[in-house]
Amino acid sequence: MSNLVYWNEKHGKTQAHTLRFSLNITGAKTVVPAVYGYPLLTAFDALASQAVIDDFLGTSSEFLLTHFDATSMGADVFGGLVNMGGLRGQVQKAVAMRAWLEDGTTLVGRHVVASSSLTASTLVTEYAVGAYGNLGFKVDYGAVDALTSGLITVELDFISK
Numbered sequence: 001m002s003n004l005v006y007w008n009e010k011h012g013k014t015q016a017h018t019l020r021f022s023l024n025i026t027g028a029k030t031v032v033p034a035v036y037g038y039p040l041l042t043a044f045d046a047l048a049s050q051a052v053i054d055d056f057l058g059t060s061s062e063f064l065l066t067h068f069d070a071t072s073m074g075a076d077v078f079g080g081l082v083n084m085g086g087l088r089g090q091v092q093k094a095v096a097m098r099a100w101l102e103d104g105t106t107l108v109g110r111h112v113v114a115s116s117s118l119t120a121s122t123l124v125t126e127y128a129v130g131a132y133g134n135l136g137f138k139v140d141y142g143a144v145d146a147l148t149s150g151l152i153t154v155e156l157d158f159i160s161k
Contacts, residue, residue: 016095016157019082019135025103025150034151039083044145046070058086062130066120068138074123076144078152082135089133095157097127099139103150110139114157127156 006012022034029044041047041056047068054060066072068079078099084090094114101108114127118136127137135156144152 013159015159017160019156019158021080021082021152021154021156023152023154025144025147025152027148029145031152041081041083043068043073043079044077046073053081056081057083057089057130057132057134059089059130059132059134062132062134063118063136064120067118067136069121071121072119072123072138074140076142077123077138077140078144079138080136080154082137082156084134086134087132089130089135090160091129091133091135091158092161093159094127094129094135095159097125097137097139097157098155099125099137099141100153101139101141101144101147101150102153103147106143108141108143110141129158133161 021038021040023031024034026032031042047053050065053063073079096113099110110125112125112127118126118128123140125140129135
């Protein structure tokens with residue numbers, strides 16, 4: 001990202017920034033970040049508890065366990081939470097998500113416009129910003145659980161506060 005100063009200040013508040021996460025699939029339902037240190041919590045199955053979510057984000061019930069329960073995280077779904085600064089998360093508006101799954105022979109892509117919130121107990125591809133400015137997403141790839149190699153790439157567009 002450059003330090004471009006727009007001559008028309010409206011561009012600074014309307015042009016989306018993009019976060020890109022690349023994750024290497026190393027085993028069934030196992031990924032390793034291509035760059036270590038991402039503030040990203042990933043899941044292929046239901047998250048263990050509300051405390052896991054709250055501890056990772058540093059917030060209280062910003063995203064609910066039902067957003068990442070067994071129904072939401074059914075077969076072949078990959079999900080994640082992005083810590084954008086805890087209670088001072090920097091996202092004002094989620095814009096869109098693009099996600100790809102590559103296994104060497106097949107490329108599966110999913111693209112969605114952001115929703116106002118994640119849907120509880122529903123298996124669906126979606127992306128949203130939480131009440132404190134952190135990000136959550138779920139991607140129904142249709143064929144990810146059994147893969148033991150490949151690459152998952154997720155791009156999240158957002159408008160900063």
